[in-house]
Amino acid sequence: MNSEYLLRKIFHSAITLFIVLIINYFLFRIMPGDPVSMIMRNPNANPSMLAQVKSLYGFDKPQLVQFAVYLRELVKGNFGMSFFYRQPVIDVIGSRLFATLVLAFAAEIVAIFLGILLGKIAAVRRGEPVDAAILGFSLVTYAMPTFWLGIVFIAFFCVHLGLFPTVGMYTSGVTFAGFADKAVDLAKHLFLPAVTLAVVIVGGYSMIMRSSLLDVLSEDYITTARAKGLSRRDVINRHAVPNARLPIITIIAINLGFMIAGALQVETVFSWPGIGRLMYEALKARDYPLLQGIFLIVSFCVILANFAADIMYGYLDPRIRY
Amino acid sequence: MKLLEVRNLKTYFDTREGVVRAVDDVSFSLEKGEAIGLVGESGCGKTTTALSVLQLLPKEGRIAGGEILLNGEDFAAKSEEELRKHRWRDVSIVFQGAMNALNPVMKVSRQIAEALLLHEELTEEEARRRVLALFDLVEISSSLVDCYPHEFSGGMRQRAMIAMALACGPKLIVGDEPTTALDVMVQAQILALLGKLRREFGMAMILITHDLSIVGANCDQVAVMYGGKVAEIGPVGKVLRNPCHPYTQRLLKAFPDIRGEREMVQSIPGFPPNLVTPPPGCRFSPRCDAAREICFSREPAMRCVEPGHEAACHFAEERS
Numbered sequence: 001m002n003s004e005y006l007l008r009k010i011f012h013s014a015i016t017l018f019i020v021l022i023i024n025y026f027l028f029r030i031m032p033g034d035p036v037s038m039i040m041r042n043p044n045a046n047p048s049m050l051a052q053v054k055s056l057y058g059f060d061k062p063q064l065v066q067f068a069v070y071l072r073e074l075v076k077g078n079f080g081m082s083f084f085y086r087q088p089v090i091d092v093i094g095s096r097l098f099a100t101l102v103l104a105f106a107a108e109i110v111a112i113f114l115g116i117l118l119g120k121i122a123a124v125r126r127g128e129p130v131d132a133a134i135l136g137f138s139l140v141t142y143a144m145p146t147f148w149l150g151i152v153f154i155a156f157f158c159v160h161l162g163l164f165p166t167v168g169m170y171t172s173g174v175t176f177a178g179f180a181d182k183a184v185d186l187a188k189h190l191f192l193p194a195v196t197l198a199v200v201i202v203g204g205y206s207m208i209m210r211s212s213l214l215d216v217l218s219e220d221y222i223t224t225a226r227a228k229g230l231s232r233r234d235v236i237n238r239h240a241v242p243n244a245r246l247p248i249i250t251i252i253a254i255n256l257g258f259m260i261a262g263a264l265q266v267e268t269v270f271s272w273p274g275i276g277r278l279m280y281e282a283l284k285a286r287d288y289p290l291l292q293g294i295f296l297i298v299s300f301c302v303i304l305a306n307f308a309a310d311i312m313y314g315y316l317d318p319r320i321r322y
Numbered sequence: 323m324k325l326l327e328v329r330n331l332k333t334y335f336d337t338r339e340g341v342v343r344a345v346d347d348v349s350f351s352l353e354k355g356e357a358i359g360l361v362g363e364s365g366c367g368k369t370t371t372a373l374s375v376l377q378l379l380p381k382e383g384r385i386a387g388g389e390i391l392l393n394g395e396d397f398a399a400k401s402e403e404e405l406r407k408h409r410w411r412d413v414s415i416v417f418q419g420a421m422n423a424l425n426p427v428m429k430v431s432r433q434i435a436e437a438l439l440l441h442e443e444l445t446e447e448e449a450r451r452r453v454l455a456l457f458d459l460v461e462i463s464s465s466l467v468d469c470y471p472h473e474f475s476g477g478m479r480q481r482a483m484i485a486m487a488l489a490c491g492p493k494l495i496v497g498d499e500p501t502t503a504l505d506v507m508v509q510a511q512i513l514a515l516l517g518k519l520r521r522e523f524g525m526a527m528i529l530i531t532h533d534l535s536i537v538g539a540n541c542d543q544v545a546v547m548y549g550g551k552v553a554e555i556g557p558v559g560k561v562l563r564n565p566c567h568p569y570t571q572r573l574l575k576a577f578p579d580i581r582g583e584r585e586m587v588q589s590i591p592g593f594p595p596n597l598v599t600p601p602p603g604c605r606f607s608p609r610c611d612a613a614r615e616i617c618f619s620r621e622p623a624m625r626c627v628e629p630g631h632e633a634a635c636h637f638a639e640e641r642s
Contacts, residue, residue, distance in 0.1 A: 126381070127381075218380075219422050220417050220422040220423040221422055221423055221424055221425040221426070223373075223378055223415075223417070223423075224415065224417060224423050224424070224425075224486075225425070226378050226409075227376055227378055227409055227410060227414065227415045228409060228410045228414075228436065228437045228440060229405075229406040229407065229408075229409035229410045229411070229437075229440055229441065230406075230436075230440065231406065232402075238428075238436075239425050239428070242425075242427050242428070243425070243426065243427055316427065317426075317427055318426075318427060318470040318472070319426055319427075319470070319472045
């Protein structure tokens with residue numbers, strides 16, 4: 001891995017982010033609906049007041065000037081004010097993003113480990129009942145609606161067994177004695193949403209792992225490895241898996257970015273204060289600065305995940321030229 | 323005692339279409355240091371025969387009968403665990419298309435050292451020294467020892483593959499089309515290298531190819547296979563000079579002669595038989611232009627045409 005490769009990848013990511021930024025900005029300017037009326041929330045406001053608000057928010061300036069101002073403020077870390085929350089966008093997003101990241105990472109870690117393990121077992125035992133069972137499980141969970149699974153989990157584990165809380169990230173109205181107490185409370189709240197999300201994505205991972213491992217297992221170098229006298233386990237772990245890892249990394253990277261924005265259903269069912277739900281609320285309220293901020297953050301996460309995947313590729317596959 | 327003796331080997335594949343008799347009653351033997359060439363069209367059972375010796379068949383394949391005696395020990399009766407100890411130490415393989423026979427994400431030196439460390443009590447340091455010596459032996463610069471397979475040229479990959487095959491000093495080496503996909507110059511170099519090392523270490527070889535000229539130059543014996551059976555077997559000189567099976571004769575005619583008239587080579591019309599439901603009688607009869615009534619109803623037995631030279635044709639003697 002040399003620094004030229006790294007710099008080039010960073011440069012490419014930066015360009016991608018800038019293009020997203022431009023599209024993102026103008027997308028909201030051509031959308032129907034007038035932000036001024038959303039800010040005023042008063043259908044009977046008089047024209048002079050409207051004009052005042054317009055100039056206060058800079059809506060009277062040309063688009064390009066507005067864009068330049070937006071860029072300048074963005075560099076300073078100012079994402080604008082939320083119309084609805086009347087708070088800086090960055091503050092509104094910040095806490096919500098943390099909640100989503102906690103949820104997404106917890107679910108991803110479970111799904112990656114379980115998905116790779118199941119895929120491996122299925123590929124090694126191709127055609128056997130275990131394979132059929134894993135494939136069936138993967139297809140069913142892959143096709144399962146997230147919200148439905150979430151509701152079933154709540155009904156069974158929370159309402160019937162009373163094991164877990166049903167709402168939010170922390171128990172509301174409680175002051176925690178220390179960090180440990182807080183972490184335990186978070187873990188209790190996190191468990192079901194994370195499991196729901198993990199179950200929904202694990203099927204995809206296991207199927208990809210299975211098929212790429214099956215491809216690899218039919219290669220000549222696997223026969224070479226067997227001919228050398230390696231045990232079945234060593235052939236799989238030392239020769240097959242390292243070659244089968246690449247496709248799954250791509251999928252994980254794409255999925256990770258998607259999850260930041262796409263955990264909406266789980267967040268809604270479990271009232272998880274994440275970015276997916278925030279986006280939905282912002283859309284309903286036509287809170288453009290907030291939406292724009294969310295889109296930008298989500299794009300940034302997607303680009304970052306792909307960047308990380310590129311770097312990992314370089315480490316895992318010597319054939320990729322730096 | 324012979325080094326390798328394959329007796330009435332039957333290897334079947336269980337597929338959806340039925341049982342494929344990929345190798346059906348094949349016998350041959352090999353003395354220490356001797357080389358045998360297996361020739362024939364694609365799908366005639368050459369590779370399956372070789373893979374059966376090491377029992378490296380894919381999941382669907384199984385040895386349905388026969389004996390594989392290496393140094394008098396029956397490999398067909400050994401468990402996977404026992405076989406693993408013999409693999410590579412007694413028999414190693416050089417695959418075709420050096421492209422994919424080496425693991426693309428593992429350094430070449432590591433792949434060779436892996437075999438050494440598995441079969442011999444060595445430290446990492448000793449294994450590395452052995453790898454360097456092997457590189458020297460196959461004439462690859464030791465500066466390339468830490469390269470990945472994709473950084474090698476096709477010829478170098480094949481040399482590396484040979485170095486790996488020699489690592490544990492096997493008594494038998496299987497070459498599965500080791501020079502296919504290499505240009506003619508490199509092909510000659512590789513075969514010369516293989517021949518030299520084989521004489522040096524007294525290794526026997528099973529060479530799988532569809533190129534009869536390679537067999538002529540590198541082997542002591544040749545077995546011409548057709549439809550999972552041996553059509554003709556014997557010392558190379560005798561078989562090539564005096565082919566007695568119509569298939570061998572046609573196979574030899576399919577090669578152009580640079581000194582002769584310029585003409586299109588004669589191909590053999592038709593396709594190799596379906597091995598799920600092979601034709602009754604002689605398997606070559608549907609494509610044989612000399613076939614008579616008996617060829618379509620009775621399977622021919624091996625007939626001895628001269629000492630050590632046998633052919634599976636009802637009319638082998640007439641042709642000799």
